[in-house]
Amino acid sequence: MSIDDAYEVQRVLSSGPGGRTEIVTIDGIGPYLRKKIPLSLVDRRVWVALSECDNPRLPHVAATYETPDEFVVVLEFVPGDTVSEVVSAQGHLSAPDAVRTICEVCEAISDLHRKGIVHCDISPRNVLLAADGAHVIDLGIARPVGTEPSSEAPVLGTHGFAAPEQYGFARVDERTDVYAAARLLGFMLTGLELGDSYRNALADELKVPVPLRAVIERGSAFEPSARYQTMRDLSSTVSRAAGLGDSQSRFSQVAVGSPDSAYGRAAECKQSKEEAAACRSASVRTTKKRVRRLLAGVACAIALLCLGVLALSYLQSQATSRIADAIVDQVSGNPQAENTAPPSSSDLPESGGSFGQGPGASAASPTESTNALVVTESAWTNNEGYVQWIACVRNDGEKTVRSSKLQVAGRSGDGHVVSSTYQELRPIKPGEMIYFAGISDNGNNTESMDFSIRPSNDGRMQGGAESDLVLEVIDLSEVGSGYGSLRFAGEIALAGGDYIGIGNGVVLVTVVLRDEAGVLVGGVSTTLDQPAVNAPQTFDTLELPKVPYASVEAYAYEW
Template sequence: MDDKQAMHAMSIDDAYHVERTLARGPSGVTELVSIDGNGPFVRKKIPSPLAQRNVWAVLSACQSNRLPRVEATYELPDRFVIVYDYVPGSTLAQIVEENGRLAPNVAVQLIDQICEAVQELHQHGVIHRDITPANIILARDGAHLIDFGIARVWSASSNRSRDTTALGTYGFASPEQYGFAKTDARSDVFSLGRLLGFMLTGVYPDASDYEQRLADDAAVPARLRTVIGYACAFEPSKRPQSVQEFRQALFSQSNPPMPNASSANPPSPSTTNDVTSASRLFRRLHLSKRAIVLWSIVGAALVVAAIAGGIVLAGQLGIIGSATSPDSSTQSSSQSTDKADGGHSSNGSGTDNANGTGGVVGTDGADGDNQDTVTDNPLKIVESGWSADQQGYVHYAFALRNTSKTQQVQYPQITITGRAKDGSIVFSQTQALNMAFPNQTVYDAGQAGEGTAPETVDFTVLNPDTYNVAKAQGTAAFPISGISKIDNRDGGTTFNGEVRAVADGFKPSDGQQIKISLVLRNAQNAIIYGDIAFVDWPGNGRSTPFSITVYDLPKYVSYDLYAQIW
């Protein structure tokens, strides 16, 4: 973008009046705006490396009233901006949390409306991949589907065996979103089935009593329970092959043969805690906690009225990280003597992979003349490493240190870039953390790539935005104890432990979580693999257990477990 284009884009941006900021996080800023007395509209400013421009372009062509109506898109020097219509009200998650399960006729009407939105997306080649109660808006004209943060353009002819990384909300994400296969339209069908189960039972699919409630004939008609089992089959070929087939099963008078509704549960994401409260809306496996930006009112089958700033319900509202084993060319970076707060180490049972070679440790990023970022970046990468599995996907971990003695950095971002032997870029993606407290070293991990193994991987710290750097108002540490490693009969390995939350002046938000990072090392103590898990905040001074189950690990001699705020 040249200076003239930048000035033109900024003039467009300045024409909007910001009514209020709805959300701010690693995936961008969401605002309620108006222009020339028109609105309100929702404006999302997404960091350029994270923007799914093709998805938003396709969304602009969609005709369903149950999808956001895109009013405008434009580019800023470092942001991609979308402006779309605003729908006031409450999320489906809020409605069920406040009022309990929905009557079957109401649930069926809502799921059919959501199917209308998803079917329109699929006809335009987009899969949503995050159909959850938090992403459903209930308005006077019925249900609306929002949040396209992990949506992607999909093609039935794609030859990819699986997707880049594990994404989605646990309980609603399909098994293939955990690395079992590539995602396609049937992945959204799985989520629709889980969403219907949530509405009929009033609890999340990973709650301890979900199956019991689903089996209750008084709450869930047998035919609907069968349809849920059909949609939620573990194997995609056993599900309805399209949203249209799912809708046909929903309204059919006959029951198709299918597995039990509980048979499609993917591996646990590492926590033994059950989730029964709708306030815990986010159980992500990667760039998590994208804020919900639209609120809505239940209409059509669900009638509500806004009174004194609250929402009063009336009408018919309910009566009542795993991977494939790497090849011998596992590569890893140099290591540091720094240890993260809350880290715990142990010897592993594997042997050293002697064929590993040194990767490139990234340096601080720069954003040129952008005055919205700090010029003296306090963030440093002190350790990093990775390995590529047989399918070419990269499993990495890194340590990020905040060298400031007084400043905390919120939403620090690291760009992970894989390069071929000739130096060309194989992949590049940005990983965001939640917080780096003063003098804290944070370990994070994940999966990257598009299925082509790189020769080297660079880890580069981006300069944080000025508004994300501030004097620390408190700190939090997470010591880990009681660790153990169990080799399972199915070939997996489970790493267990207990993490304690120690907050000093730090006030956790509602739904606060702790992110656990597993780091594997070779005989040279270099990182060769990483994976992650999440647990709910147990309360200050309290502990909570966790487990991380992984499969087909590279050979290693020791492992570390670290924890950070999420």
């Protein structure tokens, strides 16, 4: 009898072209989870890496073996209900449960990423809610970082949770799982998958506090470079958002682990009579302490009230002054309208293209408001249902702008907004220009694109001291594409200066295309690891639609 026959199948959980998943026992021991994957689809590196992970929220590999047609992995079984099942029964999860779940998912996936593996299918059916918290399961289509989808081994994932690059747009990496995790958070809070109803439910502040909605929208951005770059970034931002402003009171209404939460129901608490009596005694002592604290608080409040009356007139005058200053700044700001005219001759690169860290950078200076930033030129292309766009942002002020974002909105023929996205910008020095390219959805309904600058409350890209880093793009060339589109590849070299770790400490490369008149016609951005001294870093870009171009430029920025 073969090892495969030694297992007794208790229940078949799923079966399809991607494999078969079963609950099994062997010699009365178990249950275990057994997954059979066709040899043509398996990547053994995934299971080697998983067997080296000791995170309790990831599947534990008990055994692996092969049959003539399949790769088989046997995993320890974790009892619990999937997020899909819990949401189906409850309608949606409370904010505390959803936040706890997504943070635990991020913890598990971060360990997987450290082994160089992307899960590629974080979805409601692949996250279990067990007594000890969330568990990520089913690595059937997991792939090493950098894997590009192919017809032989498609990495499609679950519709509505799979990132766009899984459908052939680009290689998968950590940001692929960030996209799915953000979608999962939205699903848990709303109880709905992607669609018009989902968008409406996401705007319901009773279910989705505004800070969490902002996290979901950014985490699930179409363009990978616009998302949080790691699961750790997503988790820490979710944690901060859970305690912001008025949302804190909503989060504290149902404590995580209470009998009214999903985790409270999963982990039933049992107490003896002695334990219950001890709890009641502790409760009485706690109540007395709270009463004493309350009386002391009332006395303090009376004293503070007297001081508050004296300070009120001073604060009102100061507040009025600040509001007036803000209004003046807003009114005096230049409107940010799309400008398709080419830049001035001093801004244009020399004939044959220009490779470098971005034109016009000057010495360090104090912070200036975003009114100093202008969108000097932009272009966009509608390509099979999505829009690829590029814009140049220049600092016309005398000080560095540290906290800003590029807002991009697509509009229909009658002027209605049909898509909206944004990109956090790195600190921009006086005279410096930064090119950034991205992707928006709903291209079939887009007739025009608006590009504008907005203040940002996200400190991720603000940095500390200003960078004197000099990066050079070398050996840039157009490379072939199997999709009938444009694609570029090259290398980034460190030419001087020191890294200061702006944002995530990565490098952004933007390829810029112009026609014979020097007008911007297209472009694409990509991110990569920082090059080391005397060790250039290679890169290649996303696909972009073929547009007639006469010259190509490339710029690299510490991002």
